[in-house]
Amino acid sequence: xxxxxxxxxxxxxxxxxxxxxxxxxxxxxxxxxxxxxxxxxxxxxxxxxxxxxxxxxxxxxxxxxxxxxxxxxxxxxxxxxxxxxxxxxxxxxxxxxxxxxxxxxxxxxxxxxxxxxxxxxxxxxxxxxxxxxxxxxxxxxxxxxxxxxxxxxxxxxxxxxxxxxxxxxxxxxxxxxxxxxxxxxxxxxxxxxxxxxxxxxxxxxxxxxxxxxxxxxxxxxxxxxxxxxxxxxxxxxxxxxxxxxxxxxxxxxxxxxxxxxxxxxxxxxxxxxxxxxxxxxxxxxxxxxxxxxxxxxxxxxxxxxxxxxx
Amino acid sequence: xxxxxxxxxxxxxxxxxxxxxxxxxxxxxxxxxxxxxxxxxxxxxxxxxxxxxxxxxxxxxxxxxxxxxxxxxxxxxxxxxxxxxxxxxxxxxxxxxxxxxxxxxxxxxxxxxxxxxxxxxxxxxxxxxxxxxxxxxxxxxxxxxxxxxxxxxxxxxxxxxxxxxxxxxxxxxxxxxxxxxxxxxxxxxxxxxxxxxxxxxxxxxxxxxxxxxxxxxxxxxxxxxxxxxxxxxxxxxxxxxxxxxxxxxxxxxxxxxxxxxxxxxxxxxxxxxxxxxxxxxxxxxxxxxxxxxxxxxxxxxxxxxxxxxxxxxxxxxxxxxxxxxxxxxxxxxxxxxxxxxxxxxxxxxxxxxxxxxxxxxxxxxxxxxxxxxxxxxxxxxxxxxxxxxxxxxxxxxxxxxxxxxxxxxxx
Ligand SMILES: Cc1ncc(C[n+]2csc(CCOP(=O)(O)OP(=O)(O)O)c2C)c(N)n1
Ligand code: SF4
Numbered sequence: 001x002x003x004x005x006x007x008x009x010x011x012x013x014x015x016x017x018x019x020x021x022x023x024x025x026x027x028x029x030x031x032x033x034x035x036x037x038x039x040x041x042x043x044x045x046x047x048x049x050x051x052x053x054x055x056x057x058x059x060x061x062x063x064x065x066x067x068x069x070x071x072x073x074x075x076x077x078x079x080x081x082x083x084x085x086x087x088x089x090x091x092x093x094x095x096x097x098x099x100x101x102x103x104x105x106x107x108x109x110x111x112x113x114x115x116x117x118x119x120x121x122x123x124x125x126x127x128x129x130x131x132x133x134x135x136x137x138x139x140x141x142x143x144x145x146x147x148x149x150x151x152x153x154x155x156x157x158x159x160x161x162x163x164x165x166x167x168x169x170x171x172x173x174x175x176x177x178x179x180x181x182x183x184x185x186x187x188x189x190x191x192x193x194x195x196x197x198x199x200x201x202x203x204x205x206x207x208x209x210x211x212x213x214x215x216x217x218x219x220x221x222x223x224x225x226x227x228x229x230x231x232x233x234x235x236x237x238x239x240x241x242x243x244x245x246x247x248x249x250x251x252x253x254x255x256x257x258x259x260x261x262x263x264x265x266x267x268x269x270x271x272x273x274x275x276x277x278x279x280x281x282x283x284x285x286x287x288x289x290x291x292x293x294x295x296x297x298x299x300x301x302x303x304x305x306x307x308x309x310x
Numbered sequence: 311x312x313x314x315x316x317x318x319x320x321x322x323x324x325x326x327x328x329x330x331x332x333x334x335x336x337x338x339x340x341x342x343x344x345x346x347x348x349x350x351x352x353x354x355x356x357x358x359x360x361x362x363x364x365x366x367x368x369x370x371x372x373x374x375x376x377x378x379x380x381x382x383x384x385x386x387x388x389x390x391x392x393x394x395x396x397x398x399x400x401x402x403x404x405x406x407x408x409x410x411x412x413x414x415x416x417x418x419x420x421x422x423x424x425x426x427x428x429x430x431x432x433x434x435x436x437x438x439x440x441x442x443x444x445x446x447x448x449x450x451x452x453x454x455x456x457x458x459x460x461x462x463x464x465x466x467x468x469x470x471x472x473x474x475x476x477x478x479x480x481x482x483x484x485x486x487x488x489x490x491x492x493x494x495x496x497x498x499x500x501x502x503x504x505x506x507x508x509x510x511x512x513x514x515x516x517x518x519x520x521x522x523x524x525x526x527x528x529x530x531x532x533x534x535x536x537x538x539x540x541x542x543x544x545x546x547x548x549x550x551x552x553x554x555x556x557x558x559x560x561x562x563x564x565x566x567x568x569x570x571x572x573x574x575x576x577x578x579x580x581x582x583x584x585x586x587x588x589x590x591x592x593x594x595x596x597x598x599x600x601x602x603x604x605x606x607x608x609x610x611x612x613x614x615x616x617x618x619x620x621x622x623x624x625x626x627x628x629x630x631x632x633x634x635x636x637x638x639x640x641x642x643x644x645x646x647x648x649x650x651x652x653x654x655x656x657x658x659x660x661x662x663x664x665x666x667x668x669x670x671x672x673x674x675x676x677x678x679x680x681x682x683x684x685x686x687x688x689x690x691x692x693x694x695x696x697x698x699x700x701x702x703x704x705x706x707x708x709x710x711x712x713x714x715x716x717x718x719x720x721x
């Protein structure tokens with residue numbers, strides 16, 4: 001039976017109220033911000049965002065904040081530990097009667113892929129291991145964005161970053177495969193993990209609604225189509241974000257207590273359609289087409305879907 | 311009044327227990343472990359109504375501690391050496407958040423080479439993080455300083471974290487009689503933690519630790535931290551007076567020993583100051599007018615108290631249990647800078663470095679220090695840095711080197 005949405009079936013059901021207000025200093029067309037905006041419609045305002053260094057750190061820049069909820073900037077490597085401290089303190093203060101239950105907050109880590117896949121991995125692992133009741137929202141722009149688009153462990157094979165240039169030695173650019181953070185999380189056995197993309201708002205909202213029913217660590221990996229780092233026109237973010245899913249490169253899925261369900265089965269357009277829109281992959285097409293590299297990417301996607309749909 | 315025999319570590323744990331802390335994120339490191347073990351036990355058996363959480367590293371531990379305090383809980387944690395350095399990035403964050411938690415550091419020298427025994431390069435590396443620092447000489451002082459630390463940290467005029475330092479092994483594992491203060495009196499000394507400006511809650515959303523653009527707001531906030539740290543001198547005076555009234559023990563930012571008529575003064579800190587006092591007594595018995603100044607609070611830097619204690623002396627000798635390679639001692643620099651503007655500054659400042667990696671300072675070495683101070687004072691010219699290292703130690707090291715090279719030849 002195909003995956004059923006229960007709470008959000010029609011676009012009209014998505015709350016109109018905004019919880020991330022406009023006027024931030026992030027780039028125009030930031031797909032990660034759009035994903036966060038949609039997520040916040042379900043999370044609401046009774047939230048404390050615990051942030052790791054990255055693009056989103058600039059969301060709260062003195063004296064402005066786009067949030068109606070709270071914010072704590074920690075470090076690049078320890079936002080999940082910050083979430084631990086906030087959650088524990090809220091629990092203790094409520095238990096001791098020093099804070100009324102109605103003042104309780106959802107604790108949400110907000111980190112980029114560099115932090116999530118690399119530096120904060122040990123602190124994340126610790127938080128999941130301890131069964132911390134929190135949301136982890138990772139906006140994945142597949143690079144260290146804020147420092148000028150360097151290679152991160154989330155950068156996909158074939159992408160060019162400022163520290164994985166396409167050169168004579170590495171004509172394809174990045175030669176490593178993207179780290180499978182979804183599976184790393186799943187191995188820790190948290191109750192809820194999901195991938196989301198900004199062009200699939202019902203899927204995204206539904207997943208946040210479902211996650212709310214679980215106590216414990218809840219991960220959201222949000223595709224963050226990034227005009228600045230991926231080198232395309234900001235107006236094309238919706239198209240790029242859509243093609244990531246439609247080509248099968250960004251599978252939409254969730255894992256409830258470890259059991260994985262794909263929440264959307266794309267018809268799977270050729271990966272080329274996604275790649276050729278973006279400057280970070282231009283070297284795969286110009287001056288000569290790197291057929292082998294493109295085939296490699298396609299084969300990896302095919303193998304993935306073969307494995308999960310059989 | 312006779313106290314219970316307890317280690318410095320247990321005294322530290324008692325400090326946290328009596329302070330009624332709410333939250334203890336922890337990570338083990340020798341020689342601090344006994345502190346967190348005791349607290350884990352007490353939280354588990356219900357003797358302490360606090361949440362104890364084993365974290366995945368000191369970096370995480372310090373972040374959780376800061377975040378817990380920022381949420382409005384009274385927070386305690388402890389570390390040492392490599393652990394303090396691992397938490398380093400977060401020390402600055404936590405101080406910038408202006409959260410009044412207490413961190414105990416059990417001093418231990420830093421790798422490499424790796425060792426377990428103490429000196430002060432760990433804690434002094436943290437002296438510019440925005441934490442206030444209290445350095446204890448005895449197990450009793452460890453406990454008492456933790457209570458004073460919360461009182462000072464949580465004062466509206468301060469709102470900064472405090473680090474309480476004790477020496478690994480020399481205090482952490484030495485049993486001394488410690489009087490455990492009466493909880494009711496502690497309650498009178500340390501009011502409940504109800505921070506007016508801290509706490510994440512639905513009804514009062516706010517942002518903390520945010521980015522600033524440009525140097526203007528940055529400078530402003532950093533300067534506010536500096537002013538708050540300086541306020542701690544006055545708050546310390548008040549806390550010390552109340553503490554003395556309630557418990558009969560007095561702690562000042564610096565502590566003088568036989569200073570009244572002293573010509574030359576030895577400056578020390580932490581547990582080795584006890585050896586320093588004995589050395590002063592021995593020198594006095596030989597007719598030398600020597601005294602000792604112990605630095606108890608190192609941040610905020612108690613400049614006035616130091617000048618008052620050292621003004622007009624013939625010579626000052628600073629015994630640093632740390633080494634800044636390429637410079638020498640750390641504290642002697644701060645002392646010299648503090649005295650420079652005083653028209654009656656001592657004629658000579660000598661710099662001695664000893665006790666590295668827990669190395670003992672022998673009686674004979676203290677005799678030499680006293681003699682060199684006298685000489686320098688007469689000549690009107692200081693000396694140093696002088697590394698304290700005896701002939702016997704030279705011989706011991708030479709033997710180790712022979713063994714090391716012999717085992718290489720064996721291969
Ligand atoms: C300990 C530490 N090292 C390096 C940095 C510099 N830094 C700031 S943001 C950033 C990039 C973060 O990348 P990512 O997590 O992917 O988030 P993005 O910038 O893409 O939003 C880096 C490396 C830092 N803030 N802290
Ligand atoms: S660099 Fe990319 S991820 Fe970062 S704010 Fe700009 S568009 Fe968003």
